[in-house]
Structures are given as C-alpha cells and as structure tokens.
Amino acid sequence: MDSKISTGYSTGTSYDNTQVTPSANSEKVGDSFADKMAEKYYLSPKDMTLSEYKIYIHDKINSLPLHPSQKKVFTFIDITDAAYRRMQQDPAYEQKVLNYLAQSRAVNYGCCPPQFALIHIEDTWDKSYGYTYGIQKCERAKRAEERRRLEAERAKKARRKKLLKEYLKKKAEAKRIQDKLLEEKLTVQRLEHRRLMKAWDEKQRKQQAFRAYEASAVMIYRHVKDNAEYLQS
Numbered sequence: 001m002d003s004k005i006s007t008g009y010s011t012g013t014s015y016d017n018t019q020v021t022p023s024a025n026s027e028k029v030g031d032s033f034a035d036k037m038a039e040k041y042y043l044s045p046k047d048m049t050l051s052e053y054k055i056y057i058h059d060k061i062n063s064l065p066l067h068p069s070q071k072k073v074f075t076f077i078d079i080t081d082a083a084y085r086r087m088q089q090d091p092a093y094e095q096k097v098l099n100y101l102a103q104s105r106a107v108n109y110g111c112c113p114p115q116f117a118l119i120h121i122e123d124t125w126d127k128s129y130g131y132t133y134g135i136q137k138c139e140r141a142k143r144a145e146e147r148r149r150l151e152a153e154r155a156k157k158a159r160r161k162k163l164l165k166e167y168l169k170k171k172a173e174a175k176r177i178q179d180k181l182l183e184e185k186l187t188v189q190r191l192e193h194r195r196l197m198k199a200w201d202e203k204q205r206k207q208q209a210f211r212a213y214e215a216s217a218v219m220i221y222r223h224v225k226d227n228a229e230y231l232q233s
Contacts, residue, residue, distance in 0.1 A: 045088055050081065053088045057098075064102045069109040072136060075117040077101070082123035097121055104130075111140045 045053055061077065079087075079097075087094035104119065115134030122128045137145065 045094075048088070050084060050088070054079075054084055057084065057087065057094075060098060061101055064098075064105045066105045067108050069111075069113050070105065070107065073109070073113050073117055074115065075119070077119045077121070079121040080123065083121045083128075086123040093125075096125070112136065 045056055048056060057079070083097075087097060101119070113136050114132035115136050117130070117132045119130040120128055
C-alpha cells in the first residue's frame with residue numbers, strides 16, 4: 001500500500017463522503033472533540049461508541065498538518081466500519097493509519113498537484129489502497145502553456161504570411177506567363193494580318209494592272225479599227 005497511496009485529505013470529509021459539521025466548541029484551540037472525548041473517557045477510545053469514535057478519528061485527521069501544495073486537491077478518505085472497529089480496539093493499527101495519513105498530508109506535490117486523491121482503509125493493511133488522478137495546472141504550468149499557445153499562434157501567423165507571400169509570388173509569375181503568351185498570340189495575329197493584307201494588296205494590284213491592260217488593249221483595238229475604216233473610205 002505504501003507504494004500505491006500518494007494523497008492529501010480534504011478537511012471535513014467523512015468516511016461515507018458526507019461533511020462533518022464542527023460545533024462552536026470544536027473550533028476552539030485546545031477544546032476539540034478528540035480532547036473532550038479523551039478527557040471524558042480517560043484517554044480510552046475503546047469506551048466510545050462507533051459514531052463517537054469516527055468523529056474522534058476525523059478530528060485527529062483534521063488536526064494533521066496539510067502541505068500548502070495540497071490545498072486544492074480533492075481528497076476522499078474512505079475508512080470502512082471494520083477498519084474503525086479494529087483501530088478502536090488496536091491502538092497500534094490506529095497509530096499506523098494516522099502516521100500514514102500524516103505522511104500523505106505532508107507530501108509536497110510542488111507546482112503540479114493531482115486533481116483527485118483517494119485513500120481506502122480496510123481492517124487489514126494489505127486490503128487498503130489508494131491512488132491519485134489527474135494533474136492540476138499550476139501558475140507556472142499555465143504560464144508555460146500560455147507561452148506555448150502564443151508561440152504556436154506566432155508560428156501559425158508566420159506560416160500563413162509565408163504561404164500568402166508564396167501564393168502572391170506564384171500568382172504574379174502566372175500572370176507574367178499569361179501576359180507573355182497573350183502577347184505572343186497577339187504578335188502572331190498581327191503578323192498574320194499583315195501577311196493577309198500584303199497578299200490582298202498584291203492581288204488588288206494585279207487586278208488593277210489586268211484591268212488597265214484590258215482597257216489599253218481595247219483602246220488600241222478601237223484606234224486600229226478606226227484607222228482602217230478611215231483608209232478604206
């Protein structure tokens with residue numbers, strides 16, 4: 001059990017998970033229920049009833065020093081009726097339980113205390129067990145987590161900025177290539193247009209020359225015909 005239990009104790013938590021309400025007299029220093037019961041029964045808990053003995057033990061537990069690192073630890077100490085009876089009849093077992101609880105309450109968890117702790121006490125030590133669960137976030141851990149969060153955000157923003165820069169660069173390169181291809185296409189179209197216009201001009205000139213030649217041939221024919229008629233007459 002010593003290797004299993006590492007816990008604290010929540011003041012005022014009873015064996016059946018109920019809260020023990022202290023009386024006005026029990027809050028006074030040197031006038032606790034344990035002191036009253038010890039004085040009433042002449043330091044003999046064996047003469048107490050089981051209910052009185054339970055309150056007596058809880059008062060003993062509450063008086064044990066608690067390490068500051070355990071103040072926010074929710075601790076449940078579960079002591080069975082059989083264990084109470086043995087502790088009541090066996091002072092050595094009672095002292096063993098109280099010594100262990102004192103050691104548990106004195107544990108220094110540092111900056112990372114557990115969230116929950118359980119101690120279960122049976123009438124034999126071998127059947128007893130305990131465990132802790134979870135880890136509370138202390139101020140140092142919170143600050144470290146906040147630093148990690150801020151660093152992650154900065155890294156995320158830097159990555160977004162880098163990706164945006166790369167995207168704009170690729171977009172500008174794509175636009176440059178597109179403009180270049182468009183300019184090449186327009187150049188080809190202009191050259192083709194010039195070629196077609198040149199071919200059209202050449203065809204027009206040929207047609208004009210042919211029409212001029214026809215007109216000249218007709219004029220020559222008419223002139224020759226007119227001269228022939230004139231000579232015959």
